[in-house]
Amino acid sequence: MFISIEADKCMGHGRCYAVAPDLLSDDDEGFVAERGRCWSIPDALIGQAEDAADACPEGAIAVLATATPTDA
Ligand code: SF4
Incomplete structure (x- = not known):
């Protein structure tokens, strides 16, 4: 996936990284640091x-289910 x-x-509402701390993080302005990216995530x-x-x-x-990762 x-x-x-x-x-x-x-x-920059900050709700995403609050519920997904192992996946997402915040930047200095409260936006999700990974915005603009698409990447493969482990099943866990x-x-x-x-x-x-x-x-x-x-x-x-x-x-x-399928996507083209931005960092591929
Ligand atoms: S993606 Fe952006 S707008 Fe959506 S919850 Fe995360 S920080 Fe907020």
């Missing part, structure tokens, strides 16, 4: 990724 975070949609963190997607009020986070 992959997680994708749209940079333009992120408004899929739950946190789904929680982060559900928690984001801007719909910036997607959990996808």
Whole structure:
């Protein structure tokens, strides 16, 4: 599975990294530090990724079965 975070949609609410601390982190301004990226996540963190997607009020986070990673 992959997680994708749209940079333009992120408004820095901070809910995503609060519920997915093993997957996401915050930058100095309170935005999720990984915004604008898409990357493969291990099975053990899929739950946190789904929680982060559900928690984001801007719909910036997607959990996808297939994707092209930004750092591939
Ligand atoms: S919850 Fe959504 S809007 Fe808030 S920091 Fe995370 S990705 Fe950005």
